Amino acid sequence: LVVAGFDARARLAGAEHFTVAALRERTEWHATAHFDSAAHTPLRGGAPSMETTRAIFDDVPLATFCRWAEGESVGDDELPPRHLHWGYVSYQHVRELATSDGDGDGAGAAGGARVPAIGWNALLGDERAAHLHEHEATLWVGTRGAHTPAHYDCYGTNFVVQLDGEKQWLLAPPSAPIARRRTPFEESTVWADDDIFALAAAPVAAAAAAAAAAPASHTPLLRAVLRRGDVLYVPRHWWHAVMCTSERTSAALNVWLPHVDDRRSVTTEAIARTLLGAVATAAMVDRSAAAAAAAASIDELSNPTEAPAALFTNLELLGAALHNDEQCDDDDGDDGGDDDAARFYDVRTMDFGRENMVANTATCPRLDELATAAQQAPAFTDFFKRKLQPALARASAELGESPPLGVGAATRFTDCVVAALCHGKAPPPVKPTTFAELYTNLTYSSQLLASQPSPQAYLRFAIGSFVAQLVDNVRAPPRRPFMLYSGHDTTLQPLLVALNVSLLANGGWPPYASTLTIETYAARAGGARRHTAPFAVRVLYHNRVLPKSTWCAPVRGDTSGELCDGRNFV
Helix, strand or coil, X not given: CEECCCCHHHHCECHHHHCHHHHXXXXXXXXXXXXXXXXXXHHHCCCXXXXXXXXXXXXXXXXXXXXXXXCCCCCCCCCCCHXXXXXXXXXXXXXXXXXXXXXXXXXXXXXXXXXXXXXCHHHHCHHHHCCCCCCCCEEEEECCCCEEEXXXXXXXEEXXXXXXXXXXXXXXXXXXXCCECCCCCCCCEEEECCCHHHHHHCCHHXXXXXXXXXXXXXXXXXXXXXXXXXXXXXXXXXXXXXXXXXXXXXXXXXXEECCCCHHHHHHHHHHHHHHHHHHHHHHHHCXXXXXXXXXXXXXXXXXXXXXXXXXXHHHHHHHHHHHHHHHHXXXXXXXXXXXXXXXXXXXXXXXXXXXXXXXXXXXXXXXXXXXXHHHHCHHHHHHHHHHHHHHHXXXXXXXXXXCCCCHHHHHHHXXXXXXXXXXXXXXXXXXXXXXXXXXHHHHHHHHHHCCCCCHHHHHHHHHHHHHHHXXXXXXXXXXXXXXXXXXXXXXHHHHHHHCCCCCHHHXXXXXXXXXXXXXXXXXXXXXXXXXXXXXXXXXXXXXXXXCCCCCCCCCCCCCCCCCEEHHHHC
C-alpha cells in the first residue's frame, strides 16, 4: 500500500530534524556509511552490491556525509571520490545517532546532542504508536544508485516515510517463487538468490514470454516509487528490493511494528542460530575434511557480514526467545482454548564453565584434591592392582595399544562402545568377555572413587549445589508441577551414590537415556498412597522404585510401601 501526497513530513512529529537540509547541519550525529563503485548498481546494469564489495566507514558525521552526497568538498581525503561512488547510510537506528558508546538511549554523549523525539501517532494511530519508544525509527540516507538487494524482513510489518529525494521499491508477496539465499541465521533478514532488479528491468515482451513459457516460476513484481511525503506499508514477509533513483539525495525513516507471529519466528531463528553456530564453532576447531565442508556450508547459509556467535550467547538468546514467547502466551488471556498445547516453557542452560550437574573442577578445584586422595586410598589402590589394572592390560593387548590404556582413555573407549551397542552398531573390537570385565571394573572404580574418603565429602563438592536445587524443589514445589533436568551419566552416578544405590546391582554404569525420578506427594486421607506426613517422596530409577535405605523413613498410613518421609529425605 502506497499513500502518495500524504505529506507525511508534516504528519510525522520530529520529521523536520531528519531531512537532508537538517542533517547537513548535524555535525554531532555520527553513523556508519557504506560506499561502492557507481558501476555496482542496477541503474547501470550491474549486479546488486552485497556488503562484501563495499567500503565501510564507521563514525562518519552525518553533516559530512550529506555534504559529500551533494558533491561538496568535505575536506576529508578518506571518503571515496563522489563522482565515482554511491554512498548509503542504511539501517541506522535513530536512538544511536548521538551515542558515543552505543548505549542507545538517544541522549548522546554527555547528553549534549540529544536526538529529537519522533511521534508516529498521526500516521499509525494512538494505539499502535503507544508501544513505540520516542526514538523508535531507522534512518536511511543515500545517493543515486545506493540500494539494498532483494530480501524480506523476518519480523514485523514495515512503515516507510520518504522525507527527501526519490526511492524505487520492487515488491513481491511471500508466495512468489524467489529463491532464498540462506536459512535464517541472523536477527532480521533473509536475502534472495534471485536478482529482482534484473527481472524488473527485463523488456516487457521478454518478461511476458518468460511468464508464458514457465508460468509457475514467474515472479510477480510490484513497483512503487516513493517521493517526498509519501508513505509505504510493507506487509510481513514481503520480498522487497530498494534503490535511490533521484539526483537529489534520498532520506527516509521507517519503523517496524510487531506482528502476532513474530515471537514464533524469533524462537525459530534462535534455534537456527544455536544449531548452525555450534556446527560453525566445531568446524573452526576440527581441521578434518568433513569439518571444512561443514564450514563451507555455513558460509553459504550466512550473510556476508555475519559471524557465528559463541554458543553461550546463542543459548541465552534462545532462552530469552522461549521465555518471551511464553510470556506472550500468558498475556493472551483465557479465551477458553487449550493454550498448553502450543506453549513453550523455560529452558535454562549453562555452559560448562559454570556447570553444576557434574563433578566440575572448573567450578570446584577442591575436587582435584579429593580425586588425588581417593586414588591413594588403600581401598582403591588394592582394587586397582587386583582388578582394574589387569582388565586394562587385557583390553589394551587386544586393541594393540602400547603402553596400556589409562583409566581416562579406557572410560572414553567404553563410552564409544556402549553408544555403538545402544544404536545397534558394530560390536566392540575386543572379546565380549574382555569388554564386560573392563566395563564392570571401570564402573566399580568410579563408585569407589566417589566414596573416598566418604561419600558425603566427595558429593558435597561434586553435586552439592545441584542437589540443593533439587531439595528446594522438593521442599517447596515450584509453580509448575513438573521439572525436567537433562544431564549426564556423571550426573546420575553421584546422585545414585548419594542414594546408596549399587550401580552393579542396577544395570551397571548409567546407560544412555537413564532416568531418575523424584515424585512428591502431599498428605492425603485416601487412596493407595495415603499418608499423614507433611509431604512424602517416591524415588524411581529406570522406572523402578528404589529399595528403602537410610534416607527413607517410613510414612505412617502408607499402604503402598513405596513412600518416604519427605523431611527425612531432605
